[in-house]
Amino acid sequence: DAKTTQPNSMESNEEEPVHLPCNHSTISGTDYIHWYRQLPSQGPEYVIHGLTSNVNNRMASLAIAEDRKSSTLILHRATLRDAAVYYCILSAGGTSYGKLTFGQGTILTVHP
Amino acid sequence: DAGVIQSPRHEVTEMGQEVTLRCKPISGHNSLFWYRQTMMRGLELLIYFNNNVPIDDSGMPEDRFSAKMPNASFSTLKIQPSEPRDSAVYFCASSPRTGVNGYTFGSGTRLTVV
Numbered sequence A: 001d002a003k004t005t006q007p008n009s010m011e012s013n014e015e016e017p018v019h020l021p022c023n024h025s026t027i028s029g030t031d032y033i034h035w036y037r038q039l040p041s042q043g044p045e046y047v048i049h050g051l052t053s054n055v056n057n058r059m060a061s062l063a064i065a066e067d068r069k070s071s072t073l074i075l076h077r078a079t080l081r082d083a084a085v086y087y088c089i090l091s092a093g094g095t096s097y098g099k100l101t102f103g104q105g106t107i108l109t110v111h112p
Numbered sequence B: 001d002a003g004v005i006q007s008p009r010h011e012v013t014e015m016g017q018e019v020t021l022r023c024k025p026i027s028g029h030n031s032l033f034w035y036r037q038t039m040m041r042g043l044e045l046l047i048y049f050n051n052n053v054p055i056d057d058s059g060m061p062e063d064r065f066s067a068k069m070p071n072a073s074f075s076t077l078k079i080q081p082s083e084p085r086d087s088a089v090y091f092c093a094s095s096p097r098t099g100v101n102g103y104t105f106g107s108g109t110r111l112t113v114v
Helices: none
Strands: A009-013 A018-023 A033-038 A045-050 A061-064 A070-075 A084-090 A106-111 B005-007 B010-013 B019-024 B031-038 B042-050 B053-056 B065-071 B074-079 B088-095 B109-113
Touching: A009 A018, A018 A033, A018 A084, A018 A106, A033 A061, A045 A061, A045 A070, A070 A084, B005 B088, B010 B019, B019 B088, B019 B109, B031 B074, B042 B065, B042 B074, B053 B065, B074 B088
Parallel strands: A009 A106, B010 B109
Antiparallel strands: A018 A070, A033 A045, A033 A084, A061 A070, A084 A106, B005 B019, B019 B074, B031 B042, B031 B088, B042 B053, B065 B074, B088 B109
């Protein structure tokens, strides 16, 4: 499976935008890019996913580099409830579903 | 929709005992996944099913672990015999084949083997 690289931790202030980077230089042409987050004492939660084009939903935006070797999850206005571990994952098998292998993720701390 | 339902929420058992974890996926979801999470190893995929059929069990740590999905609305993960190193949070997740909204995870079962 192609690997992703994320910073171990990031910090933000409340109500400011947050840009969480992810490198995936060995991504294949059919790998989807997924983002999940895990709040303390909860199961992981789906945030967003995409293939080539930038994606927006009610939770966040996903910006995908033109060469697809990196992507950025954008939280437009961080709240204290956004403090979590954020995982960037590439799906195996060239589909938007199927096996997902989680890495260590980025611990996001949001300061009031 | 009640989401993915796991039971029990917490389980404490003695070493050597059999443990059975249960999962009810979201109705209509075709895929079901079992993950284990520990501080040392993070989230590990143990096994996943498509349409009730096991597709990849390469993450199952050893023969003491087994998983079944007898129908589309129920799955079990069994550990027999249990060992202290099996202590972890076990998550079940389900996903529709379209993948539009990703996986939905349950709240997990925290297993402690003493």
